[in-house]
Amino acid sequence: MTLTAGRLLDALARSAATRYGGEIVSELEHALQCAELAREAGADEELQLACLLHDVGRFAVDQSLVSDTTERTAVGTGARGHHEVGADLLAPWVPERVAWCVRMHADAKRYLCATEPAYVERLSSISRHTLRLQGGVMSADDAARFAAHPWLPDALALRRWDDLAKVKGTPTRSLADWAPAIRRYVP
Numbered sequence: 001m002t003l004t005a006g007r008l009l010d011a012l013a014r015s016a017a018t019r020y021g022g023e024i025v026s027e028l029e030h031a032l033q034c035a036e037l038a039r040e041a042g043a044d045e046e047l048q049l050a051c052l053l054h055d056v057g058r059f060a061v062d063q064s065l066v067s068d069t070t071e072r073t074a075v076g077t078g079a080r081g082h083h084e085v086g087a088d089l090l091a092p093w094v095p096e097r098v099a100w101c102v103r104m105h106a107d108a109k110r111y112l113c114a115t116e117p118a119y120v121e122r123l124s125s126i127s128r129h130t131l132r133l134q135g136g137v138m139s140a141d142d143a144a145r146f147a148a149h150p151w152l153p154d155a156l157a158l159r160r161w162d163d164l165a166k167v168k169g170t171p172t173r174s175l176a177d178w179a180p181a182i183r184r185y186v187p
């Protein structure tokens with residue numbers, strides 16, 4: 001799919017009808033809550049955008065192309081993680097840091113599982129299920145390499161907001177409020 005702002009906004013709007021994995025919020029509510037948490041925390045616009053779009057590989061992509069799908073679709077050959085597929089979709093348009101944060105949001109979970117034992121306990125059952133599909137807990141060598149990356153704090157912040165953005169009824173800005181930010185990057 002060639003990405004346009006219109007298609008992206010349509011896909012986000014349609015994701016209001018899809019539950020986020022097995023969680024109680026919709027995919028749209030999850031995206032808006034994640035972006036809102038970033039905004040409230042004073043994150044810059046790039047990181048807010050990464051939060052809004054981090055699951056684009058779930059809501060704007062044919063799920064037969066996704067290996068860690070939570071939907072009951074058959075996974076096709078050559079399928080990859082939703083974070084990889086989503087980051088590739090965004091990469092031509094958004095700043096490199098935004099695409100990197102989207103690409104790394106599963107690895108950030110794997111990293112936190114490796115470095116904060118209590119983190120695993122707080123994961124939802126769906127998130128534990130997808131952790132296995134995403135490669136499981138990160139090895140010590142990979143965690144040390146990941147820790148050296150200058151954008152690691154961004155990836156971890158996104159991940160923590162991602163984990164919190166599952167509360168039914170949380171007030172957020174609307175999708176229309178985010179449209180100008182999307183249109184600033186995607187044509």
Ligand SMILES: [Fe+2]
Pocket residue numbers: 030054055162
């Ligand atoms: Fe998410």
